[in-house]
Amino acid sequence: MRRFFFSGTQLRAIWGILLFLLIVVSLRFAQYFAFTRQLSPQALMGPFGMLAEEAIRAAIVIFATWVLARVEGRNWLVYGLGGSCRLKLLVSGAAMGFLTLSVLVAVLMLGGHATLVAEQLSVLQILYAGVTWLLAFLAVALFEELLLRGYLQYTLARGIGFWWAALVWSAVFTWMHMGNGGESTLGLLQTGWMALFFCLSLRVTGSLWWAIGFHALWDWAESFFYGTPNSGLRFSQRLLTETAHGDALWSGGSTGPEGSLFSLFVLVVPLLWLLLKWRRRA
Template identity: 30%
Template sequence: MTNTQRVQSTPQTGILSRAWVRATALVVGFAIVMIASNSIASALENPLAALLVGPLLAVLVLWLYGFAVRRIERRTVTELAPRRATRLVLIGLAGGIVLSAATVGILALFGGYRITGWGSVSGALSVVGMMCAIAVAEEVLFRGVIFGLVQRRWGTWLALAVSAVLFGLVHLVNPGATVWGAIAIAVEAGMMLAAAYVATGSLWLSIGLHLGWNIATVAIFGTVTSGSESRGAIVTATTSGPDWLTGGAFGPEASVIAVIVCSAATAVLIRIARRRGRIVSRA
């Protein structure tokens, strides 16, 4: 290779290096933000504090994301455009609750779920506040940062796979975690939430779906979610039966029922994304 050739290749190498540094900074930075936000939210037991601090944490994470994207990626944060925010979040909330209800309902039909009594409204409200922070922080990292970075470089299909796998892997640190539980989370939640992002080009639907599922699964139906015991719910309930049906210690999210129900939703969202021309090929 001549000296001229080496000189000509240097600028391109420098550009790629800077891009990788920016991407790494975003991923590591928002991984830390997610851990901190989730830890603070999980420590909130007073319902009033949870309902106040949880949404405030969510707003802070969204602001940090917008600020970081504008400063580091130097682009407009179209995925958080306020024009459709309320509508998409409400649709997502309703969708998440319906999907959770369908999962628990089918589980009950097979004898795997049974309501044993009334729970605590204040406890349920604490869960709602906590889940606001958790849903937003996780969507910002896994869909906003990771999915977005991979899709812009390598296309939608690889971004779906990478973000889903990482979302499943991070749940291996949860209580009662198993390899199957991580796979189930990756397929049912990681794929569905990313598909919601692709279909709308917005994080708002993904946030709403994530929040609706968590609120319904924990605060309404009183079941374990991702291995974490229910801290408060409108009803108390028990699950019984084989782990493949109930999800075992990991909760209904590790049930084949949840995988089937949420995969059906993913297929619908992918079809919508294709019809809208939102599937991006490799750059």
């Protein structure tokens, strides 16, 4: 029985992946029936409801990671959350995420594909919404990065290699966004491309913290700062509101900037920056 489940001292990859998914899916069902379905759709699209929902999801995947680390006799931080430069990576990734999305929005505006209008919020409302959305999207980034590029990436890579595992989980990441109402084919291509980009950041930095920072501030800039649709979803209580103009192929339409053809090229600069910076460090 031990040889069936273990290879030497390690849990076989297939059983580790299945156990991890069983824990996450079971607790997500419990979360849905005990919490999520008690909230209105409007509450879930607002900053506090989103923060509560995503904080629970992040806690679930942290718990599943911790359980599997105990089973396999490892420190749970080894699955992408360890290292000595965590804060530096998080801040660096966050700055690059905000800058990259800002460049994309600027390109859309200069091309006449988007306009921005300020929302009528008080200073206190802006501060409350900005901070709450920031915490919410940090929770989103932690959940999604640790879910697919933490334990699952580490474990599947043991069996089939890093990049084959990255392709598998990037396809799953893309599939997870297919249910968004305003999503488009181009937006899904951008989602898959960004997932591979995050895998590259994991490969070259050895950590998920850079990707978590980039992911969180990209989403925050889209949803709160510029008020664009985020993978087809537009959230409430935002600083600005973006309106798309013209052909959705260029403007992104209801998908948001991620649905624009320009978005497939905007990650080239941070990708090259990652490769050059971390190659020099190596």
